[in-house]
Amino acid sequence: MTRLIFVRHGESQVTVKRVVGGPRSCVGLSDLGRRQSERLRDRWATHPEMDADAVFASHYPRARETAQIVLPALGHSEILEEAGLGEHDPGPICDGLTYDEFERRFGDPDWENDPHGETFPGGESIAAFQLRVGDAVRGLLDRYPGGRIVVFCHGGVIDTVLRQSLRTSGTGIFEVWTKNTSITEVELVKPGRWRLIRYNDAAHLAGLPASTNAH
Numbered sequence: 001m002t003r004l005i006f007v008r009h010g011e012s013q014v015t016v017k018r019v020v021g022g023p024r025s026c027v028g029l030s031d032l033g034r035r036q037s038e039r040l041r042d043r044w045a046t047h048p049e050m051d052a053d054a055v056f057a058s059h060y061p062r063a064r065e066t067a068q069i070v071l072p073a074l075g076h077s078e079i080l081e082e083a084g085l086g087e088h089d090p091g092p093i094c095d096g097l098t099y100d101e102f103e104r105r106f107g108d109p110d111w112e113n114d115p116h117g118e119t120f121p122g123g124e125s126i127a128a129f130q131l132r133v134g135d136a137v138r139g140l141l142d143r144y145p146g147g148r149i150v151v152f153c154h155g156g157v158i159d160t161v162l163r164q165s166l167r168t169s170g171t172g173i174f175e176v177w178t179k180n181t182s183i184t185e186v187e188l189v190k191p192g193r194w195r196l197i198r199y200n201d202a203a204h205l206a207g208l209p210a211s212t213n214a215h
Helices: 031-046 061-074 099-106 126-143 155-165
Strands: 002-008 054-057 148-153 183-190 193-201
Touching: 002 061, 002 126, 002 155, 031 061, 054 061, 061 148, 126 155, 155 183, 155 193
Parallel strands: 002 148, 054 148
Antiparallel strands: 002 183, 183 193
8 A cells, every 4th residue: 555645845935925936936944944844854753653665845945945854854865856746836927926916916716616717827727736736646656556655745735635535526615724844644545545544743843833924
């Protein structure tokens, strides 16, 4: 049985600055994001939870920086990059806009109904994003049958993995709020059947502020 362990990146600078943070504008973690990542590293260094066959990260700086901080606790020296596990790409028009500017120019897009609709003008549709993530996950399964794979990625990616593995709607139905550096783990029991092992495990964040902007 193949097990995938997803870690959402630590708090990012674009989140603190309230910017639409696609691959063009992402500049890595905030100070709190690095502390969150160090907490996870120390947790796994003190209490190892798995023998990872490989460690992956998306191409976004915030995911790669999180992986680099945690990597020593996983006993690996290499982070493999998988762009297919990057966050929903807002495209060049919207990437880097402040939230206020995005809302002023484009209003409040409909995230709940038509996955093929335009939520980010010039960017990826929800359907295209979810297809990309599904293809990337399939690639991991094909490369590491029966393996244990740690993936440093994004909240939208984890949302998509949950929707696809639980065979629910691509939009709407439920809402999840995946915490920074939390652990989500799924296991392929047999073709077409997944087991959710845990979601949003962030016990290592106890005592830290919820966000930089909450100070």
